[in-house]
Amino acid sequence: MADRSSDEGSIPDEAWEKFLRDSESGAGRDVPKEPSARARLVAQRLREQDARGEAPAGWRTGPASQELNGRKARRKKAWTVVGVVAAIAVGVVALKPSLLPGDPFGTGESDVAASPLPAETAAPTGAPAEAPPQTPTLDAPFAGSPALRWADGEAGIVLPRATAVGGASKARVEEALKLTRKLLVAANLDPKVLRGERPEAALGVLDPKQPELVDDLNTSLRSPSEKHDPLRMFSRFDPDEVRLVGDVVKTRGRITFEKGKHNGVAVHADYTFVYPVVRADGSTEVTRTIVRRALDVELSDPAHYNATPGRLVVVKYNEEAGNSSCDVHDGYLHPNFPSDAPTSAPPSGPTTDPYDRSKELGADGWEDCGTVSRV
Incomplete structure (x- = not known):
């Protein structure tokens, strides 16, 4: 197996920086086939920029974290809708219990x-x-x-x-x-x-x-x-x-x-x-x-x-x-x-x-x- 670190000229640094920035917005989906040494080098550079406050915002999070948060938000919204519907139903039944079959509360209505x-x-x-x-x-x-x-x-x-x-x-x-x-x-x-x-x-x-x-x-x-x-x-x-x-x-x-x-x-x-x-x-x-x-x-x-x-x-x-x-x-x-x-x-x-x-x-x-x- 050949040493992929010898292919340093195959992908420019700008391409790797663009990939990591695109990862933040979900635009980049395909991981470039770059030797691990180059990846570590670019990551090191972004960490140094981050220390100086110059790194792209959210470069550490990536699309996976954003998608996870999105799913959580959608689940929360769905449960909120269900809760509102349930609250309305409870209110209607409280006003007119006879809507429930069999008059379970003994209201005298049917x-x-x-x-x-x-x-x-x-x-x-x-x-x-x-x-x-x-x-x-x-x-x-x-x-x-x-x-x-x-x-x-x-x-x-x-x-x-x-x-x-x-x-x-x-x-x-x-x-x-x-x-x-x-x-x-x-x-x-x-x-x-x-x-x-x-x-x-x-x-x-x-x-x-x-x-x-x-x-x-x-x-x-x-x-x-x-x-x-x-x-x-x-x-x-x-x-x-x-x-x-x-x-x-x-x-x-x-x-x-x-x-x-x-x-x-x-x-x-x-x-x-x-x-x-x-x-x-x-x-x-x-x-x-x-x-x-x-x-x-x-x-x-x-x-x-x-x-x-x-x-x-x-x-x-x-x-x-x-x-x-x-x-x-x-x-x-x-x-x-x-x-x-x-x-x-x-x-x-x-x-x-x-x-x-x-x-x-x-x-x-x-x-x-x-x-x-x-x-």
């Missing part, structure tokens, strides 16, 4: 809350399935109730598409449907009415030329009794006894229409309202009262009948209330709480499901003052 039921267009074939057992709270008053997936308040009263029927035009049908909706909202969802105040808006929809009904309703509001009970038309709670939890009442039902008997439009409404309440004394125990109403009204033709334009004639109305004392006739709903001690003889009627909308109203014996299977 994933079904984000998937409301479609509007009811026909009578269901059976009662809704049992919801997972959960205790309702101030933050989740509908936990454990099928009504969790029902619409909120007025949004649950969806009107069908109006079409002309009999001698009534499409416009007349639309008017009848809107008046029926206004009556349902004013009688069952108005916060003032729910607090026991006089239902002026609801009474304003009714035809004053139906004096027997109007007089009976006014009597029931003024002097409620078993015979004259305002609860047959209006949902009312005693504000000294209970208050609503939040401002949401769950609503589900349907409205249909057909040709009326008085050359007008006959409308049938069947709706269930679910009211979450707590005692007015500051207790946090939540319960629910469920009210179902069936209402038949007609918008008569004032050109042929003694009727007031823009007012409804009530043909028939009926109601059933689940989880409310049926032996008190003071014009208010009186919810029963799980912690209540029995104050009277056990109910004599059958046990019924207040969420079952598959049966006709009154067909399952609610009027016999029974008990409810769930609230």
